[in-house]
Amino acid sequence: MTTPxxxxxxxxxxxxxxxxxxxxxxxxxxxCGQVAPIAEAVVYPDxxxxxxxCRTCDHVLAAIVDDxxxxxxxxxxxxxxxxxx
Amino acid sequence: MSFATRGFAGHRREPDDRLPxxxxxxxxxxVLSAGPTPNVHTDTWDFVIRDESGTEHHWSWEQxxxxxxxxxxxxxxxxxxxxxxxxxxxxxxxxxxxxxxEAEYDYVMARSYGGYTTNVPLEDLLDGKAWIAIEAEGEPxxxxxxxxxxxxxxxxxxWKSAKWxxxxxxxxxNDPGFWEQYGYHIYGDPWKEERYW
Amino acid sequence: MRLVLDVPTWPGNExxxxxxxxxxxxxxxQATRSYSVATSDRGRVVLGIEELPDxxxxxxxxxxxxxGDKLEIHxxxxxxxxxxxGQSNRPVQLIAGGSGVVPLHAMAAAHAAASDSTLxxxxxxxxxxxxxxxxxxxxxxxxxxxxxDYVYTRQAPPGWGGxxxxxxxxxxxxxxxxxxxxxxxxxxxxxxxxxxxxxxxLDLGHSARDILTERYGGK
Ligand SMILES: [Zn+2]
Numbered sequence: 001m002t003t004p005x006x007x008x009x010x011x012x013x014x015x016x017x018x019x020x021x022x023x024x025x026x027x028x029x030x031x032c033g034q035v036a037p038i039a040e041a042v043v044y045p046d047x048x049x050x051x052x053x054c055r056t057c058d059h060v061l062a063a064i065v066d067d068x069x070x071x072x073x074x075x076x077x078x079x080x081x082x083x084x085x
Numbered sequence: 086m087s088f089a090t091r092g093f094a095g096h097r098r099e100p101d102d103r104l105p106x107x108x109x110x111x112x113x114x115x116v117l118s119a120g121p122t123p124n125v126h127t128d129t130w131d132f133v134i135r136d137e138s139g140t141e142h143h144w145s146w147e148q149x150x151x152x153x154x155x156x157x158x159x160x161x162x163x164x165x166x167x168x169x170x171x172x173x174x175x176x177x178x179x180x181x182x183x184x185x186x187e188a189e190y191d192y193v194m195a196r197s198y199g200g201y202t203t204n205v206p207l208e209d210l211l212d213g214k215a216w217i218a219i220e221a222e223g224e225p226x227x228x229x230x231x232x233x234x235x236x237x238x239x240x241x242x243x244w245k246s247a248k249w250x251x252x253x254x255x256x257x258x259n260d261p262g263f264w265e266q267y268g269y270h271i272y273g274d275p276w277k278e279e280r281y282w
Numbered sequence: 283m284r285l286v287l288d289v290p291t292w293p294g295n296e297x298x299x300x301x302x303x304x305x306x307x308x309x310x311x312q313a314t315r316s317y318s319v320a321t322s323d324r325g326r327v328v329l330g331i332e333e334l335p336d337x338x339x340x341x342x343x344x345x346x347x348x349x350g351d352k353l354e355i356h357x358x359x360x361x362x363x364x365x366x367x368g369q370s371n372r373p374v375q376l377i378a379g380g381s382g383v384v385p386l387h388a389m390a391a392a393h394a395a396a397s398d399s400t401l402x403x404x405x406x407x408x409x410x411x412x413x414x415x416x417x418x419x420x421x422x423x424x425x426x427x428x429x430x431d432y433v434y435t436r437q438a439p440p441g442w443g444g445x446x447x448x449x450x451x452x453x454x455x456x457x458x459x460x461x462x463x464x465x466x467x468x469x470x471x472x473x474x475x476x477x478x479x480x481x482x483x484l485d486l487g488h489s490a491r492d493i494l495t496e497r498y499g500g501k
Contacts, residue, residue, distance in 0.1 A: 024361040039362030047119035048164050048244055049267060058121065065268030067281045068310055072268025087312065087354055090305040092346045095313060095338060107311070113336070166311065 005040075019083065027081040031059035038081075052077075095166070102104070103160060105275035108168040114221075115167060116229045119263070123199035123249050127233050132217070133252040134182060137190045144182070149217060152181040157216060159239035161246070162275040172222065176216030176237055183211060190257045193234050198249040200268060201264035204271070205238060205245055208257065214240060242273040242280070283318070283328045283344045284415075288354065297392035298364040298468070300386045301329065301357030305339060315339040318385035318470075318496075319358065321437075327355075330415050332381035332498075336490065363468065363496045365389040367396035374467050375459045376404040380413065382498060385430055386470055387416045394423050403465075405457050407433040407449045407475070427447025431457040449482050451482040463486035466494075473497040 019025070023039040034056040041052040041061055049065035054077065061077035075081070087276050101110060127146040134142045142151075162168045188207060195203050209215065218237040219226060226232030231248025238245045244264050265271050270279040304314040317329045333344040334498050347353070356482065365374065371439070376386040381408055393402050410415050411434070433453065438446045459465040467488060469479050476495045483493050 021359060021361045037362060044119050046115075048115050048264060048269065049119075051119040053120060060120075063267040065264075065267065065281070066312075066314075068312070072281070074267050075301075076266075087304060087306045088352065089308050090342075090353065091351050093307055093313075095305075095307050095341055107309075114484045264418040 017083065022081065022083075025081050025083065027052040027078045028059070029057065030058055030077050030079045032039060032057035033079075099121075101170075103170055104168050104280050105162055105218075107166055107280075108275065109166050111167040111169055114169060115150055115163070115165075115226070116187045117165065118143035118229070119121070119201065120186065120199055122228050123197075125198045125233055125249055125251075129235060132182075132234070134186050135252065135254045136186050136188055136253050137257070138187065140187075142182075142186055149177055149234070150219075152177050154219065155216075157237075158260070159237070161239050161243050163243040164269065164275075164280050165271070168275075172221060174216065174218050174237060176218035179210045179217065180211060182211065182217070186255075187256045190255045192256045192259045193243075194249040194254045194256055194260060194262060195250060196252045196254065197247045198251050200265050201247055201249070203236075203245050203247050204239070204256075204260055204265055206259070209241065210239060210253075214238065216248075240274075242268060242270075242275050245273055283331045283333065285343055285347070286318075286474050287327045287329070287355065289355065290325045291298035292308060292322060293465050294357070295322055295358035296364045296366060297318055297389040299358040299360045299388075300385070301327070301355045301359060303329075304354045305342060305345070305354065306354070318388070320384045320387055320500075321391055330381055330384035330387075336454050342492070346492050357414050363394060363470070363494055365468065367398045369394060370466065371400055372452040372464055373401035373403070375465040375467045376402065377454075377458070377467065377469045377471075378404065378406045378467070379479075380408060381415060382470035382475065382495055382496070383408075383415050385496065386468060387419065388427055389440075389468065390420065390423050393428065394425075397441060399427055401459070403448070403457075403459055404427040404430045405454065406426070406430060407435060407471070409435050410437040411439040413454065433457075449479070451485065453477065454482050458483075458486075464489075464492065465494055468494050470494075471498070 022075050024037050027037050027038050028035045034054060040055055042055050044051040050067050051060060052062040054061055063074045065072040104110060130146045132144045132149060154177055157174050158171055160170045161172055191207055193205050193207050193210060216237040217234050219234050234250055236247040236250045261271060268281055270281055273279050299315045300318045302314050302316050304312055306312050317331060320328045320330045329338055331343050333340045378386045390402055424430055433449045434446050435448050469476050474495045479494055480495050
């Protein structure tokens with residue numbers, strides 16, 4: 001039987017998240033399933049944060065809100081991102 | 086690691102007792118949008134309050150206007166650091182809309198055409214504190230400013246004044262709306278600078 | 283407006299990348315905007331900046347910044363809207379609206395610097411001759427493998443043989459590389475410009491996969 005582990009074990013896998021520039025990575029929309037580079041999203045920059053929407057279905061893929069000392073990042077509209085190894 | 090940029094102040098900020106901390110006075114009215122502007126027509130407009138029993142109370146555009154449109158002059162404060170003072174608005178008080186709605190729960194989720202949401206405590210919408218606004222500065226609300234109708238809750242940061250309002254759902258817990266999920270404050274009092282989580 | 287920055291630690295950059303410029307007010311208020319890199323060479327980075335009415339950052343960069351000021355920049359950024367020498371031998375069509383020429387000029391310069399013989403063409407739509415960015419540089423780059431076609435939307439230079447007016451689908455068709463030659467196409471301009479041009483390109487028979495767009499906002 002597999003024993004569940006705690007979040008510490010993700011350190012190595014999540015280190016891959018820190019790619020210098022993820023905009024050319026392929027990602028999948030949770031709403032319509034479209035797979036496209038993040039760079040092809042429709043971005044609304046004039047909102048109180050950056051809102052990236054799916055070019056196919058308008059679903060919110062990602063939102064970025066800038067506070068003085070931190071940045072809030074939501075990727076809630078992306079079911080997966082293909083990260084390079 | 087940022088340093089001050091010589092000569093940069095951002096848009097003009099003049100000290101003013103009526104400006105909450107960190108706000109700048111503007112004359113124009115900036116447009117902020119997080120998505121495409123929905124096309125909403127008053128002939129098909131339908132406003133709904135869903136109460137805790139699940140009952141839906143509907144108003145057409147004519148029924149809304151028949152409740153009585155009042156003039157209000159208020160200051161608005163956007164979380165992106167601008168404020169506009171003494172704006173004249175026309176709208177229907179939410180007290181009128183809630184008159185015959187059974188609402189014991191403490192919170193409300195405002196829902197808009199286009200999918201936007203924002204959460205507000207019910208008491209912040211009652212007692213003359215909030216309106217369904219249909220005109221600003223003598224003109225029908227422009228679609229880019231939320232026309233034909235938007236929520237107007239001027240004592241909270243302006244993201245709470247949902248554009249293209251289509252309804253309110255009474256809820257037992259203070260669930261976060263669109264921006265509240267993405268980093269903005271659950272309540273948003275400009276005088277306490279409640280901008281972020 | 284051309285902004286020349288000395289960045290001793292600049293690592294060099296690929297053609298088409300941008301930087302984020304962040305301004306900080308004494309009270310900590312910050313504003314950040316992205317600008318395309320026009321050229322960079324040994325620690326010197328050149329940006330092309332269009333002043334947007336009602337802007338907060340571009341008017342500051344155009345009017346207030348003086349030689350010797352320190353600016354905070356972050357970059358090079360972007361791995362999508364890029365041209366790399368030797369990547370493909372398909373011809374390249376560049377289409378610029380206004381200051382959208384900045385990253386496309388960077389691509390044309392990189393193409394020349396690499397002595398890459400891929401065919402490059404640029405269509406450059408601009409209001410008047412006074413609004414042309416990098417006129418001399420573009421003229422110097424022109425040759426057998428790089429040509430520039432100007433579209434003047436308001437006013438043309440004296441002696442201009444062509445018509446004055448907005449780019450149309452037909453004029454786009456006649457000045458760009460034909461779809462059967464399968465060009466890779468880079469479009470940069472205002473949101474409206476980029477979307478109009480991209481739609482025409484699809485109409486003309488180009489494949490969506492071959493069209494990369496970069497919008498800089500504005501109207
Ligand atoms: Zn989608």
